[in-house]
Amino acid sequence: MKLRTTNNQKHKERPRFGATFLAVALFCLVGLILITRELRKSIIDLPQSSLPAAGETTLLLGVIILGSWLSGRLIRRIGLPPITGQLLFGVLVGPSFWTWLHRPEMSLINASQLVSLQGPESLAVVMIGLVAGAEIDWLFLRSKLRVITALAAGQMILVFITVGFVAFAFLNSISQSVIVATIAATSSSAVSVALLREMRHPTEFARLLLATTVAKDLFLVVAFSVTLFVIAATTTTTAHQAWYWIALHLAGSIGVGIALAFPLRWALARIERRMTAVVLVTAIFLAILCSTIGVAPLITALTLGYTARNIAPLATASFFATARRLFLAVCCVFFAAAGTHLNLAALAANWTVVLAISAVRFAGIWTGVTIAARTNGFSQAATRWAWGGFIPQAGISLALAAQIAIEFPNQTWASSLTTIVIACITLNEMIGPILMRIALGKVPSHE
Amino acid sequence: MTSSIFWLALGVVILVAGSRWTEQIRRRFPISNVLGGGWALLTLGIAVGPRGAGVLDGERLAQVQPILLVLLTWSGVIVGLQCQAVLVRAIPHALWRWITFDLTISLLLSVAAAGLLARIWQPDSPAAAQILLTGIIAAIAIGWNPETRSLGIRSDAPAMRMAVMVQGGAGALAICSIAIATLALQCSHQNFTGAVIFAPYGGMVALAMECCAVIVVSLGAYGILRDSREDDARTTLIMIGALCLLSGIAVAFGGSGLLTGLLFGAMIGLGRRRLRGLEHLISYSEPMVASGCFFFAGITLAFPGGTTKISSVVIVCAIALSLAIARRVLKPLIMNIALASVRDSVALDSPAARGPIRQAPLTIIVLLAFATQDSSGLADQLLGLAILISLLSTLSTFWPQHIRSATK
Numbered sequence: 001m002k003l004r005t006t007n008n009q010k011h012k013e014r015p016r017f018g019a020t021f022l023a024v025a026l027f028c029l030v031g032l033i034l035i036t037r038e039l040r041k042s043i044i045d046l047p048q049s050s051l052p053a054a055g056e057t058t059l060l061l062g063v064i065i066l067g068s069w070l071s072g073r074l075i076r077r078i079g080l081p082p083i084t085g086q087l088l089f090g091v092l093v094g095p096s097f098w099t100w101l102h103r104p105e106m107s108l109i110n111a112s113q114l115v116s117l118q119g120p121e122s123l124a125v126v127m128i129g130l131v132a133g134a135e136i137d138w139l140f141l142r143s144k145l146r147v148i149t150a151l152a153a154g155q156m157i158l159v160f161i162t163v164g165f166v167a168f169a170f171l172n173s174i175s176q177s178v179i180v181a182t183i184a185a186t187s188s189s190a191v192s193v194a195l196l197r198e199m200r201h202p203t204e205f206a207r208l209l210l211a212t213t214v215a216k217d218l219f220l221v222v223a224f225s226v227t228l229f230v231i232a233a234t235t236t237t238t239a240h241q242a243w244y245w246i247a248l249h250l251a252g253s254i255g256v257g258i259a260l261a262f263p264l265r266w267a268l269a270r271i272e273r274r275m276t277a278v279v280l281v282t283a284i285f286l287a288i289l290c291s292t293i294g295v296a297p298l299i300t301a302l303t304l305g306y307t308a309r310n311i312a313p314l315a316t317a318s319f320f321a322t323a324r325r326l327f328l329a330v331c332c333v334f335f336a337a338a339g340t341h342l343n344l345a346a347l348a349a350n351w352t353v354v355l356a357i358s359a360v361r362f363a364g365i366w367t368g369v370t371i372a373a374r375t376n377g378f379s380q381a382a383t384r385w386a387w388g389g390f391i392p393q394a395g396i397s398l399a400l401a402a403q404i405a406i407e408f409p410n411q412t413w414a415s416s417l418t419t420i421v422i423a424c425i426t427l428n429e430m431i432g433p434i435l436m437r438i439a440l441g442k443v444p445s446h447e
Numbered sequence: 448m449t450s451s452i453f454w455l456a457l458g459v460v461i462l463v464a465g466s467r468w469t470e471q472i473r474r475r476f477p478i479s480n481v482l483g484g485g486w487a488l489l490t491l492g493i494a495v496g497p498r499g500a501g502v503l504d505g506e507r508l509a510q511v512q513p514i515l516l517v518l519l520t521w522s523g524v525i526v527g528l529q530c531q532a533v534l535v536r537a538i539p540h541a542l543w544r545w546i547t548f549d550l551t552i553s554l555l556l557s558v559a560a561a562g563l564l565a566r567i568w569q570p571d572s573p574a575a576a577q578i579l580l581t582g583i584i585a586a587i588a589i590g591w592n593p594e595t596r597s598l599g600i601r602s603d604a605p606a607m608r609m610a611v612m613v614q615g616g617a618g619a620l621a622i623c624s625i626a627i628a629t630l631a632l633q634c635s636h637q638n639f640t641g642a643v644i645f646a647p648y649g650g651m652v653a654l655a656m657e658c659c660a661v662i663v664v665s666l667g668a669y670g671i672l673r674d675s676r677e678d679d680a681r682t683t684l685i686m687i688g689a690l691c692l693l694s695g696i697a698v699a700f701g702g703s704g705l706l707t708g709l710l711f712g713a714m715i716g717l718g719r720r721r722l723r724g725l726e727h728l729i730s731y732s733e734p735m736v737a738s739g740c741f742f743f744a745g746i747t748l749a750f751p752g753g754t755t756k757i758s759s760v761v762i763v764c765a766i767a768l769s770l771a772i773a774r775r776v777l778k779p780l781i782m783n784i785a786l787a788s789v790r791d792s793v794a795l796d797s798p799a800a801r802g803p804i805r806q807a808p809l810t811i812i813v814l815l816a817f818a819t820q821d822s823s824g825l826a827d828q829l830l831g832l833a834i835l836i837s838l839l840s841t842l843s844t845f846w847p848q849h850i851r852s853a854t855k
Contacts, residue, residue, distance in 0.1 A: 025667045029692075032663055036699050039656055052698065054512035059695020061513070065688035119510065277735045328680040329687050 019077045026070040030093075033063055033108060057116040060109055064117070065329055067093065068336035081437035083194055083335050087430060090339015100345040109340060117337055122287045124334035125190075125395060126301045130283065131327050132193040133257075133305020134320040135202070136211050144208055147376045151208075152216040155368035155390055159185045162364040163357055170353045175231045176417050182224045183400050183421050184361045187213045189302070191392035191433050194331045195440060197324065205382055205443045209389035209436075214302060217396050221299065222250055224400050228407050253295040257303025260286070264304065265312040268319050275322040282319075298395055338394055338429065346423040354423045361428070365390045381443045388439030392432025393425045401425060488738045489834070492745020508746070515819065516694035516704050518739045522812045523708020524690070525729055525736065526625060529618040530713040538619070541793070542612050545785035546619050549803075550589060552781060554627075557585035582631020583826075586813040587833055589627070590620030591778065592805035598844060599798030606797035612786075613802040621809050622709065628813045629706040630654075632820060650701075657700040661707050664692055665714035672715070672722050682724040703816035740812045747818045748834060749827035767832055771806075771839035778803040801844045806837040 036059075071089035072082025091097045093108040104110070109117075141148070164181035171177055192210040196202045264282065271278060286304070290297040308316045347354060369387040378386065401421040408414035495502040561581040595610045634650035668689045672682060693711055697704040715722065782803055786793055794800065810833050818826035 021670065025670070028663055028667060032660055032696075036656075036660060036696055053509065054516055055695050055698025057513045057695075058516050058691045059699065062688050062690070062692025062695055065684065065691060069684055069688065274735055274738075276732065277738075325680050325683055329684040332684065332688075 019074060022070050022074040022077070026067060026074065029063060029067055029070065030108065033059065053116065056113065060113060060117060061120055061333070063093070063108065064090075064336045065332050068332040068339075069328070072332070081195060081433045082198065083191060083331070083433040084430070086332055086335035087339040087342070087433075090336035091342055091344070092339075093336075094340025094342070096340065096342055096344055100348065114337075114340060117333075117340075119287075120333050121337045122291070122297060123283050124330045124337070125297050126283045126287045126290070127279075127323060127326065127330040128190045128193060128334060128395075129298045129301025130305040131197065131320070131323050131330075132189050132210065132214065133302040133307075134309040134316070134323070135193060135196060135207065136214060136306050136309075137207075138310040140204075140207060141211055144211065147208065147372075148212045148215055150372040150376055151212045151369055151386070152219070154372035155365045155387075156185045156216060156220070158368035159361055159364035162360045166356050166360045170356065171417070173413070176413060178227055179224075179231070179404060179417065180357065180421060180424075182220060182227055183397055184357065184364075184424065186217055186220050186393060186397045186400065187390045188392040188394035188429075188432065189213050189217055189298070189396065190334060190394050191429075191436060192389065194327075194335070195433065195436055197327055197331075199440065203440070203443070205386075206389075206440055209386070209439075213390065216390075218250075218299070221296075221396065221400070224403075225250060228403065232407055250296075250299070252293070253290075253299035254303050256289070256293070256295050257300045258307050260300075260304050261307035261311060264308050264319075265315055268308075269312070269315045275318050276326070279319060279322045279326065296399065298399075334395075338398075341398075342426045342429065343419070343422050344426070346419045347426050350420050350423050353420055354427055357420075357424050358427050361424075362391065379443070385439040385442045388435040391428055391435045393428040397425045397428075398422065486741065488742040489745040492742040493748070494745075496746035498749065512819075513691075513694070514739070515743045515815070516698065517690050518736055518743065519812065519816050519819070520690050520694045520697065520704035520708035520711075521732070521736045522740060522809070523625060523705040523710075524712040524715075525708075525733060526618070526621045526809065527709040527712020527714075528716045528726070528729060530622065530716045532717055534615075534618075538615060539612075539789075541786055541789040542615055542619075545612070545616055545782060546623075548781050548785045549616070549620060549778075550623055552777070553588040554585050556777075557581050557588050560584050560588075576635070579631050579635040580825075582628050583814065583817055583829060585631075586624045586628035587806070587810045587829075587836070589624045590807045590809070591617050591803040592807050592841075593617035593621075593802070595799040595802045598801050601794070601797050601799075603794065605792060605794035606799060608792060609794045609797045610799035610802075612793060613799050617802070617807060621807060622713075624807070624809060624813060625705050625709050628817070629702060632817060633702060633706075653700040653702070654706075657696060657702055657707060658710060660696045660700075661693065661710045662714065664689055664696070665711050668711070669715055669718050669722075672725055673718070673720050679724060679728075682722075682728055686725065686728060701820075703819055705813065705816045737808060740815060744811050744815050744830060744834065747815060747827055748831040749824060763832065764835065767835035767839055770832075770836050771843055774806065774836070774840050775804050775843045804840055804844045806833070806840045808837070811837065 068086040068089045069082075071085035073085070075085030075088065076082050095104060095107045095109065095111045095114070098104050098107040160181045163184040164177045167177040167180040168174065171180070189210065192206075192213045196206045196210055199206060267278075283301075286301055287297055289295075290300050305320070309320060366387040369390060370383060373383040373386045401418055404414050404421070405418045493499050497504045497508070558581050561577055561584050591613070593614045595613050601607075630650075633654050634647045668685055671685050689711065690708070693707040694704045697707040715725065779800070782800065783795060786795060811830065814826060814830040814833050818830055820826075
């Protein structure tokens with residue numbers, strides 16, 4: 001009887017897809033695309049369809065969604081988070097890795113084809129923002145305000161000081177060191193929410209990490225804008241751009257998010273069918289609106305998700321449940337696309353400075369978070385592992401890095417600084433999800 | 448900013464279409480079956496398309512083309528999923544007879560109609576263009592609308608049997624319609640000068656390779672979906688990914704996505720295990736796909752001969768009316784002949800028996816697929832004609848019935 005129970009348990013726990021199945025499926029998928037393209041070109045001389053660009057976009061999107069999901073599942077078999085697999089898939093099919101190896105013709109997706117994926121990418125950013133915002137409950141936020149402030153402040157101060165000093169040692173410029181230190185303090189809301197959604201029952205610890213990351217990133221966007229404004233005012237004549245950026249990217253983003261939450265609540269209270277269409281149209285509308293009026297899509301969607309969920313939890317329940325159903329596909333697109341953008345050449349070229357900055361950032365986060373956790377009565381496991389949740393960097397960090405080149409065009413230091421910062425983010429993007437997954441696994445669900 | 452307003456307007460239409468208020472109206476008034484469903488989005492498509500306000504035009508239209516490709520593939524999957532071994536085995540002899548009759552007569556009439564239409568529209572068209580036109584007209588003529596509830600409900604056994612036969616016949620003929628239209632499209636294509644070329648060898652080779660690619664994707668997707676019955680998110684992911692992939696493969700081989708979708712759906716449907724998660728997703732998304740296709744049909748369609756000359760408007764309306772009347776006369780006739788032997792067990796006078804008069808909504812999707820590959824503008828005009836026939840044939844199912852009721 002006991003043996004049968006054990007066998008049943010084993011049967012239930014048996015993974016549904018073996019590593020062989022996943023690997024063969026992934027191999028077939030990539031092979032299928034290569035063969036399709038080759039046959040299209042050489043064997044059958046079909047005339048150009050009127051839809052080659054649209055067909056290429058859907059083909060690449062299909063490869064990215066299925067390929068990154070399969071890679072995520074495959075990498076999970078060796079205990080790593082699916083996000084790492086999705087990033088690695090993006091790296092392997094993208095142009096950056098093969099260009100670095102001087103074999104650009106080997107890449108499945110070339111640089112011009114990446115442009116056609118910008119639409120799905122921006123849609124994924126909006127969807128991640130909506131889901132991340134909806135994960136934060138106002139009551140939870142109010143009850144944990146002190147803890148969140150301590151966790152965020154502890155790591156921000158330490159990372160800012162330590163990374164600032166190391167960056168100054170390498171770059172020999174206060175303004176550049178401040179920029180690097182500010183970006184180093186950011187974390188990734190996208191990775192946090194992706195790992196949180198991966199859990200069948202998100203724990204309070206995971207929600208706390210997400211809330212802290214969101215609060216910290218919002219604060220750092222303001223801090224970064226102020227920093228850029230001050231540097232621009234003292235070094236260039238384009239100070240008005242920084243003001244414009246502050247006003248639109250933060251106040252504008254938050255304002256648009258809050259303003260849109262009310263019509264969304266009104267609409268959702270009156271709608272009962274076709275929720276998938278409503279979610280998709282809302283996301284598309286938001287992505288286009290953000291790019292048109294120049295506000296940050298992630299912050300706007302985050303604010304919209306948070307406000308709508310907290311002002312009308314019942315009316316928006318179905319909307320956010322549908323958004324979460326689509327979230328797996330969204331994550332596959334977002335992280336694989338992020339992988340294709342990873343700049344491995346920059347990482348290899350600046351490995352000493354990148355390694356030094358990342359090590360100091362790591363130490364700063366570890367010290368700051370551990371002190372904050374210990375003083376706020378965290379359990380032993382949570383105190384030991386909470387820092388792991390703040391290592392990942394992705395969307396917001398990359399957006400801030402890109403802003404350096406935009407704010408200081410034609411400046412040599414700006415482009416080289418952007419390269420270093422992106423290389424640091426690349427490293428943190430690759431190892432961050434692994435550490436966060438370990439942290440979430442080490443802390444028991446009741447804590 | 449115009450794009451944002453457009454998406455806001457589309458959101459409002461979806462909101463109205465999905466609201467309780469619209470549902471109440473639809474239940475109360477049968478006429479809303481003509482005006483409801485995808486027709487509201489078709490009107491929106493006409494309004495915002497290149498022939499309307501021009502909000503979606505040129506570059507913007509090119510940006511949303513991938514959505515159209517995925518919708519076409521999705522429509523193919525919905526049709527293909529009806530190929531379930533259990534359902535195919537359950538088709539009675541009488542229904543097989545009805546399907547064969549309808550298919551044969553529609554094909555014969557299509558050859559004649561294609562010759563006539565080619566002579567009116569493009570007198571110098573080569574034989575290849577006529578073959579293509581025959582395939583497309585056959586796709587318009589074959590089959591009917593599977594929906595029977597709006598025609599009225601009778602709950603006795605013969606009437607129920609009739610409704611099931613109408614639905615089953617529509618499903619089987621939809622598969623034939625897609626197969627014929629895509630074969631015609633695959634074997635004849637336009638060259639760089641715009642002339643239609645008949646290339647059966649190249650078309651068949653491309654079709655064979657397309658089928659091989661679909662088989663690989665289907666087997667992989669089936670293997671994953673088999674174990675994802677309860678997992679909604681994974682089913683959605685695999686479906687979205689497979690649809691994108693199939694659309695891309697279809698375009699790469701000169702197809703439209705309808706056939707790749709059909710084959711994928713058929714392979715999944717013929718699998719030994721029922722995929723309840725997928726069935727739920729398909730039934731949930733069906734209205735959305737139909738609405739999306741109608742919206743793109745609205746953007747694409749062109750009124751044959753233009754709308755500036757009153758004489759050409761009258762001629763086109765007359766053609767549409769005569770074709771709708773032909774459906775009104777021929778489809779019940781074919782049904783009566785094919786089902787004569789089972790007259791006692793099937794209620795030929797039930798409301799559902801008027802179902803075959805209405806043109807299948809799939810016709811619009813098939814023509815939309817043709818329009819994505821045709822640069823001459825003929826497909827856009829045929830689409831306009833098909834929509835007129837669709838509207839008139841739907842109206843013709845109500846009108847004589849009301850007169851008969853009033854006379855009684």
